[in-house]
Every structure is written in structure tokens, then in C-alpha cells.
Amino acid sequence: MPWEKSFDEEVTLEKAMHVFWEKGFDSASIADLLDRTGINRGSLYNTFGGKQALFVKALLKYDQDKRRTALAELEALDDPQRAVGEFFDNMVAVTIEDPERKGCFLFNTVLECPTHEPEVNEIVANGLREIEAFFRRCIEVAQARDDIPKSVDPSAKAKALLALALAIRVLGRSPYCDEGLQTIANEAKALISSS
């Protein structure tokens, strides 16, 4: 190795991730990516391959660093009701606190699916599947502990929770009132407590 890279690939990828996260694939230009990462044009193509490849890497990083990590932490609580509650409260807090109102990179990409490569669609589909599975497991465990009535359909309720989570993140990007987001989150929590 005659020479070392002057930038950290992981740090750079994270910066690129934020660009795609904010703007989406089409609206993020190479110039944007170069500006925000600070790296050189050649370096970008050498290291990451190109815009499309960089997007995939960025989305995978988000999926790994944010979604997987967050779900794993909640699951480690070993308290399903609290896990779901914290999931939604955290989500609302993160949404409101972000001055850039980026929303969730994964959910944002859901809307772009029709124009994306199958590879991207696969990452999105897998992410949605795992979030839903997380909710389903929460419900099933709570049922086994008699915290939730057996009459509740875990699969159906899990889908509803996924839907509400997505909506909170999407509405968070728009001029929808912030208290409304918390109200929706509370409805989500109520979904698996009383009924």
C-alpha cells in the first residue's frame, strides 16, 4: 500500500447517506454528494462505484445502523409493551427534534420504489418485513404473558402498527402539527393495550 486514503470511508458514507436521506435519490446530485462529503469526484467513483451503487450502500448502512440497532435495543428490554411504547415515543421525538425534517430514510424510499432497481426494492421490502415482524413478536410475547388478550390477531395488529409508524415519519416531513404525531403514537400504543 503506497498511500493511505485521506478520508474515512465509513464517515464519508455516512455523510452521503444524509444527503440521500434528505433529498432522495433523484434530487440528490453528484455535486451535492461531493460538497457534503468533501471528497473528490474521482474518489467517489473509485471507492463507491457511482451514484446508484453509493445509494445502495447508504441505504444498507442506514438499515444496519439505525433500524436494526434500534429494534435490537428495544427487543433486549424483554418487555413488549414498553418496547412498542418506546418505539413510538422515540419515533415522535426524533421526528420533531430533527430540524431538517428528513423523516426515515427507509420509509422515504418506500415512496420511490417504483423508480428504483429491484435491489433497492428488496432492501425496502426486507426492512418493512422486519419491522412488522418485530411488532408481531412483541404482541405474541405479551400474549404468552397474558398482558394482551388472545383475541388480538398479532399479524394484523403488527401491520397496523407498521402503518402508523410509517405515517408518523411521513407526516413529520410536512406541515402537519407536531402534537398530532404524538396523538397518532398514543393511538398506536392503545392499539395493543386495551383491545
Add this chain to the structure above:
Amino acid sequence: MPWEKSFDEEVTLEKAMHVFWEKGFDSASIADLLDRTGINRGSLYNTFGGKQALFVKALLKYDQDKRRTALAELEALDDPQRAVGEFFDNMVAVTIEDPERKGCFLFNTVLECPTHEPEVNEIVANGLREIEAFFRRCIEVAQARDDIPKSVDPSAKAKALLALALAIRVLGRSPYCDEGLQTIANEAKALISSS
């Protein structure tokens, strides 16, 4: 008037609407709009002003022709429970039947809000507000008729229904299974029937 327009402005606007609906503002190019409307470059700028102005007109047309019309029809049923039920069933049907998977133009634009002019944000905010108000009125009327328990908070449940509706339309653009959409719709209906 020395000469008549060779195209119907309303029909052309509808075609343009479909382009923005499919692709969103940024990804829809002037070339796309010219191709799909069939009109001339000059005609587009003369008649509609430009890309931005055309987008606003298209979104307003959608809001008028689709959202307002649909809500008015449902409200005319004078049967809140059925109105909400049909709202969600129709929504799932329309989503699944559309081969282009465009979703809902208004909901799609929610995600683009951060990059849009205040004028567009205002249209979006108003649309969301009115959909939520529709749900709220449905609940309140049903409560007045003792079809829904008074313990239900109309405002909160209306927000949850709005969220579920949005999620169905957004998920409909992705490789999320179609049966799942109907499941979410059923959960929405259940929200205001039992509890």
C-alpha cells in the same frame, strides 16, 4: 379570437397531473410533460406558465377532482360507519388496481414538502386537514346516533385513520403485499367500531 386552441386545456392539465402523480415534481421533466400531453413547448409555457405553476395547477385539480369529490360522495351517504368503511375499501381497491402504482398524488406530495414552495405546502396541509375533519365528523355523527361509544375521542381517532389511509397509499407503491393493505384497512374500520 383569430384562432382557437388546438387542445383542451382541462384534458391537457389532467395528463400533466398524471405525470407529476407518477414521478413527483423533480423527477418529472418538461420533456415528459410534452410527450404525455402532446402539446407544444411554447403552448405549455403560454398556457400554464412553467413547470412549477403547472404542478400547482395539477395538484389543485387532483385535490378538487379526486379528494373533494370522493369525500363529498361518502358524506352524502349519511351513514358514517359505512362511509369510513367504503373510504378504506375503495382506497385499497384503487391502490391495487392501478398498474402504475401511483399511489395518491396528495400523499405522495406530503413527502416532497420540504423541497416545495409554501404554496404547495399550503395545499397539502389543507388536504390533510380536510381528510382528518371528514373522519372526525363521521365519528361525531355516529356518536350522536349512539353507534360509537362516547368514550372514543373523535379528534384522536380521526388522526389515526388519516395515518392509516396515508400508509396504505404509500405502502401500495412498494413491494408490500396487497393482502396486507386490506388488513390495514380492516384494522382502520375496527378502530371505530368496537372500541
Add this chain to the structure above:
DNA sequence: ACCTGTTTATACCATTCGGTATAGACTACA
């Protein structure tokens, strides 16, 4: 000191972007 291999910086590429200007085609009215 001289290669070797990698990273830089920069110039360059064709294409497309949104938007404008101009010239010609056309109909209605005088």
C-alpha cells in the same frame, strides 16, 4: 534513487435540464 501503485485534482464528455426567442402557420374580422 527509482520504480510501483494508489489517491488526488482537474479538465472534459455528451446529454439533459428548465426556459426563452423567433419565425412561420393559421383563422377571424375589417
Add this chain to the structure above:
DNA sequence: TGTAGTCTATACCGAATGGTATAAACAGGT
């Protein structure tokens, strides 16, 4: 039959698009 007024077609604009090529700067191995 002008002629006025509005349409269409097309050429054109500078800027930005994603992507490539080239050449200099650099550190390690021998």
C-alpha cells in the same frame, strides 16, 4: 384582401446532469 392576433414548431440558451480520462502528487518497497 389585407391585417391583426394567436397559435405552433423549432432553434437556441446557459446551466447542471452523471460519468470518464488524464496527469500530477504522494508514500512505500527494493
